[in-house]
Amino acid sequence: MKAAIFRQHGPIENLEYTDMPAPALGPHDVLIRVRAVALNHLDLFVRQGIPGINLNFPHIGGSDIAGEVEALGAAVEGWREGQRVVVNPSLWCGVCEFCVAGEESLCVKYQIIGEHTTGGMAEYIVVPSANLFRIPDDYPFEPAAAAPLVYMTAWRALITQGRLRAGQTVLILGAGGGVASAAIQIARLAGAKVYAASRDGAKRERARELGADEVLDSTADFAKELRAMTNRRGVDVVLENVGEVTWARALRSVAKGGYVVVYGATSGPHVQMDLRPLFWNQYHILGATMSNRQEFNTVMHLVFWERKLQPVVDRVLPLAEIQAAHRALEDGEQFGKIVLTP
Ligand SMILES: NC(=O)c1ccc[n+]([C@@H]2O[C@H](COP(=O)([O-])OP(=O)(O)OC[C@H]3O[C@@H](n4cnc5c(N)ncnc54)[C@H](OP(=O)(O)O)[C@@H]3O)[C@@H](O)[C@H]2O)c1
Ligand SMILES: [Zn+2]
Incomplete structure (x- = not known):
């Protein structure tokens, strides 16, 4: 063959x-x-x-x-x-x-x-x-x-680990990515308001067409912009996968008590953080990898039999x-x- x-x-x-x-x-x-x-x-x-x-x-x-x-x-x-x-x-x-x-x-x-x-x-x-x-x-x-791989990963990261619910807000980094583009759709389906960040202007437009409510430039201070857009609150869930180059800004984007879900580290895996905002703002940092069989079946059903995710x-x-x-x-x-x- x-x-x-x-x-x-x-x-x-x-x-x-x-x-x-x-x-x-x-x-x-x-x-x-x-x-x-x-x-x-x-x-x-x-x-x-x-x-x-x-x-x-x-x-x-x-x-x-x-x-x-x-x-x-x-x-x-x-x-x-x-x-x-x-x-x-x-x-x-x-x-x-x-x-x-x-x-x-x-x-x-x-x-x-x-x-x-x-x-x-x-x-x-x-x-x-x-x-x-x-x-x-x-x-x-x-x-x-x-x-398969991107929807199962995005589903577990957002819905299971990130506990995303209708009415909440989410920031999706590296919007042009395979998992990220799946995540934009899942977050919309879940009834969340979606902020998507990309390095590229044309990709930011694609993210908007796909369902992102607001788009941000991931090469700029997107955390500052996001805080300005959310009355300084930040978002309930941050989907981190870019890694080293976005990590510090990702942490500054999450609301008090929110979730930073990490499923990748494309630009590099070694990051630093200040522990004080973590305990003071009581946010959660969680990992996510692939999914269990139930999550896989749930999201594949939505893709193939309900056709709610394209x-x-x-x-x-x-x-x-x-x-x-x-x-x-x-x-x-x-x-x-x-x-x-x-
Ligand atoms: N844990 C798991 O189960 C699991 C599952 C799938 C993927 N992953 C990991 O998650 C990451 C994404 O996977 P993928 O297949 O979706 O990748 P992909 O399609 O290649 O997308 C990665 C996106 O990240 C952004 N990016 C990459 N390098 C960057 C940099 N230096 N600075 C800023 N933005 C950068 C880009 O988005 P823009 O061009 O839009 O900015 C790029 O399109 C990978 O590290 C992968 O290994 C993990
Ligand atoms: Zn086993």
Whole structure:
């Protein structure tokens, strides 16, 4: 099968579009014919190398997969060949205390398809049947592939960890990002007032079209502007993922008793903070990673069966153009998701 691979960590030039053996099917697995696969910032980090994660080379990345069921393992029930699906990118053990509690993204053996294991940047992938989510027959594969990872992450970050409710206010940083553009829609659906910050004027306009009530320049003192816009109060929830370059301003943006939810650190992970505003203003700082199965099913249902959330596709490229896709994401050109078709 054709696949996008890299044989060692490093720059974009390490990516190759080449032939690889088709994956083997286990009894509880399903072979998926990949029709579209979306890129995440994670794919860039995995190519560059993540401390503590040792890959089997050559590695196939790709966590966001939409396709058709091609073949079923001997023990798989409830699925038929030809059904259209997206894949839950989480891998969990099912027996640790966190899995038993229904918190799969806290699993002690938690992994992500395409990060720790072989991903979907290929014509075929094998995944556990428990990871399949059925999508409607008329739902195109390209926007479908743009949905799983970003909506599950944004849902858990905003709704579960951030406890966002109707009537509240939220600041979403890096508005052009895949997760951030999903978060803008979820926050609107939840009935919140959305402030979105981006480095780029055109992206700020896109954020407004997507549902942001107010937009801010993330290269300026957006905390000061936000305080001016909110009668010095700040917002109930701040969605932080840019990291080092925005952290200090993110903390100055949260209201007393509010939530700063961190799901990424794109610009760098090492930050400093003054503890005094934390205890005086009694705000919360929480992490969020991916989601549990229930959150995944809830938000996928809203995307695919209720159609209340529309995946934002920046562009669709053939998988052979994997280098151009990584470059566009690395340069931050995109608004929403870059999707590849094998
Ligand atoms: N914990 C989890 O489960 C989880 C899940 C998904 C993603 N993540 C992490 O969350 C982050 C975002 O992921 P993604 O896939 O949505 O990424 P993405 O599509 O590449 O978006 C990242 C956005 O952050 C902003 N940004 C990046 N570098 C910046 C800088 N130096 N200064 C200011 N703004 C900057 C840009 O927004 P503007 O151009 O609009 O300013 C960019 O579009 C990544 O670090 C990723 O690893 C974590
Ligand atoms: Zn577990």
